Amino acid sequence: MTTKGPWDVLIIGGGLAGLTCALQLSKAGVQVLVIEKQPYPHHRVCGEYVSNEVLPHLNSLGIDPFAAGAKPITRFEMSTKKGALLSTELPLGGFGISRYAFDNLLYEAVKNKADILFETVESVTFSNEMFSVSTLNRNTYKAAYVVGAFGKRSQLDISLKRSFIQQKSPWLGVKMHYQAEFPDDLVALHNFEGGYCGLSKTETDVVNACYLTTYASFKHHGNIAAFQQNVLAKNPHLAAFFSDAIPVFEKPLTISQISFEQKKPVADHIFMIGDSAGLIHPLCGNGMAMAIHGAKLFSERYLAAGQQGGIHREQLEMDYTRAWKTTFEKRLRTGRRIQSALLHPIAAKVGLGLVKSMPSILPHIIKKTHGTLV
Template identity: 50%
Template sequence: MVSTEVVIIGGGLAGLTAGIHLSQKGISVTIIEKNEYPKHKVCGEYVSNEVRGYLESLAIPIQSAEPTAINQLEFETLYGARILQKLPLGGFGISRFTLDFIMYKKAIENGCTIINQTVENCRFDENHFIIETIEKSIYKAQIVLGAYGKRAQLDYSLKRTFIIKKSPWLGVKNHYKGQFSDNLVGLYHFKGGYCGVSKVENDTINICYLTNYSSFQKYKNIASFEKEVLFKNKRLKQILENSVQIFEKPLTISQISFEKKEPVSEHMLMIGDTAGLIHPLCGNGMAMAIHSAKIASELCVLYLNEKKISRNELEKRYSKAWNLNFKKRLAMGRVLSTILVQQTLTLLVLQIVVLFPFVLKQIIKRTHGNPL
């Protein structure tokens, strides 16, 4: 059995951020991540500037990747109605392949231990955690942060309520070479979903879309679905027909759930998508993951280093801070996901957005936070 102060289950954006923050404060951290780095993930790959200052405070060399600077949003409906909206804070485009690898190297530099295994069980006993992996490794920790993503087998053993409900959403992502403005993030509506387009580093276009699985399964494969459904949006058709695919095949993820999740489960602090997933149409998931890691890390420092709060207070404060910062944003995301399932309602809402552009501005405002 290996003892450490903090075990982080999952080494994605939230997990790595927390590992870097905590190790910077002299806390021993073990991150257990099932995949090796670097790795592509289904993701919009746009990061709001609200977290940029925080990332710089952690000395994470984001600029070394030369990310794109994004300050405009282009929104276009299936029927060609278009809005161009300035993003109040703006953000940057960077692939998860690159960003996660940069953060992985920083975590190692800070002294984090990173283990490529899969957690099978985590139990709380006598004020500490026992974590067991499928590979039969056992770890003991004072704190566990859950950062293992949208859904995992561990959710079943923790008996989290959202995991038993089937979700209709499927995500598809691919990288391309082609023509698209560096400073623009595009959101393009198609029947049964929407597609996000933006540039990341190396003059690469990230195209990532979310669709209702019932719509998708009518077609033989992704290529057929895109030609028959996505191409109905003329702007999206133009982008795709004039771009060259980089990946051998698209990445996919199914059962994407926007159901409510608990920020604390069995004394484990949940961060990132493990605590709550905002609809990608809101364009703020990566920043929220980073922000949640900051909140959890700061409270862990109070508990472990400064001994200023009890475990009960740690959990109460985290739940309160999570709800204060993200509850309303997630609620907006759930409203959007509900709307997109219903085609008639979708068209009505999109018409309202086009006729009254300030509605889109309000959605952006309600799903983004202030600079950290």
């Protein structure tokens, strides 16, 4: 049992938000500690399509996803449950890279600039302008500022008594890599009864298939193979994909209790970034860019406050909350509306019929769930 510190900033969670935040702050000379519970590299349930929104920012941090083999993606196609197809060029475009490679690329960039420890944070307390962050190993780390980058759902949300964690969420996610024929430059979103499945290629030339569904849809089928056979395969595009695709993992990765409830960008003086501040519906393909963009919003404000002769905590909390809401609230709302329309049988039929008759609407809808280049 030890007590160490203080650091200027302690970041809980080393996913995309936590690692890019650590990189930006440590490059500017801030003493940063990241505490992450899992060693790198590791796979995660994720669609693995990243919007180009954050490409300039990643490049400014010295990160080049294409040098790591990411596939440039410029086209989007979407199908209804019965297989009617819509397609468009993506307004901003993006790239396909596995989380195994992407998080590890960032970790390699951060590890010589910031301190990184592999432990699970259990509790956070704040008194006399100082945080104490305790881990399961009974170690305590002190810091003047704490950033919460611990993802969509963590034990920590329970200990922080965050309101969204009290409610059960019906959503679950499944992800698997496959060897299959699939264009490099395409991201596809195929609907099925009770959910949707994204397909896109990653740096290793495999196709990532990742779907979101509800526990209620899933439970009648008992297991993933039966669910894919009985439900996903009713969409002819998914039927064709799964009939030829060869799984790369021994079994799919799954996560449950995915919550899309509203959260606060600052809670108990902790600056929340990425999914800890709010998760956009995955069909928007924008959660990773939002996580990286949110980290940038915090880092820029923290660094600017430091340069202006000292950080005023309350002011920083207000500035960050305002910036977060202005930047992300509208697209979260649009994402919620699109998801509920897509899963509603009549709304989906009318909406998709409308887009089919006026295909030029589709890029406008996509733009509403994405930001501009940062």
